[in-house]
Amino acid sequence: MATALADFYSEEPFDRLILPDGYQPSETEDFMCARHRAYFLRKLKAWKEAIIEESRQTMAQLQVDSLREPDLADRASSETDWSIELRTRDRQRKLIAKIDSAIRRLYDGEFGYCDVTGEPISLGRLEARPIATMTLEAQEKHERTEKVSRDD
Template sequence: MAFLWSRAGNVSAVDLDEGYRPSPDEPFMNDRQLAYFRAKLLDWKEAILKESAGTLQQLQIDSLREPDLTDRASSETDWSIELRTRDRQRKLISKIDAALRRIEEGEYGYCEVTGEPISLGRLEARPIATMTLEAQERHERNEKVSREE
């Protein structure tokens, strides 16, 4: 059972079978699809937060007091990489939150550039997608041209 919240604050229960996957044979972004993607986004966010909490605990447990300078440098490099990863995941959480807001506002699954539906396959692979594949490719080409100028 999954729950959806509407803009008006109404809660509706949506029954999702365990093996449910959105299908192009059903109406696009119906309640079941929205509940599916909402649950997928929330699970992803929860996994990132758990991993981050584990990193913080590990940072507190492991001190950088290795007597050997080489070992210490290696540890500092490892933690630097880990912290950069956590920073990227922090940014990812804000994108997940934005996708959850789009679900609540009824805008999820539609391209922010063209207004066309984003393919279910793309949303399955990248549930935070805000553009169709074509619009994303066009955007990246324009970005590349801008950088080269």
Template sequence: MESSATIDMENTGNPAVAASHLPHDYRPSSDEEFMNPRQLAYFRRKLIEWKEAILREASTTLETLKAEPLREPDINDRASSETDWGIELRTRDRQRKVISKIDAALRRIETGDYGYCEVSGEPISLQRLEARPIATMTLEAQERHERDEKITRDE
């Protein structure tokens, strides 16, 4: 017998509402209708949790930078610290770009475009979305895009 939460989730097309009733151990299955409210809620929750984790890491980095300015007296220690911070800041910059992709994926969920290839319109495999929830192309379309990009660069 289905719980009222499951029934409510299936009767709403709103992934935000469905996410509040989604069991934490739920995983999308190919046995279900593709991008049904449960799957959309699952990916919405996954994207939001990823974004929150990135923002927490960025906040920690910022607080550490404020609290621990570089003051090593030894020039080699200072150079090593500066290199470490440079890597950390580049990582945060890449994550900032990921956040914009997460936001775009969340908008696609709201508009009903999430999970479908922007090139072919075909469904993106659940395995690919599980591994890369910000994916906008099927694996085949992505590979074709990368080949074309490489050819263009080589010319």
């Protein structure tokens, strides 16, 4: 984490860093160096923008389409489809909050470190799930504990 904090005081802030095309974070670089943080910031912002754009398209489609099919079965089918779509959008709204939280952690120098153990989260895990807040081991332990508590 010392490297992450040191980068805050470097001359070029990570959020303005220009990365080469095709850049991928590497284990050979210092963990959460400015390049890593710039990469994940761009990844998170692109993910958030894609979700927002999908949401805009859904809302536009809702306004265009009417659920006035003459056949009751067709109308029920359309209503079910839209219900599923709206539930998906609600889940994505919650995902945006997690993305915003990850972006805040990037600026605070806490991104990429486990909330439970303080250890670095693997780059592979962050690549697959950039909003991850726990190492794989801590997440598995959390889920086992949660499952045991739920079964009671």
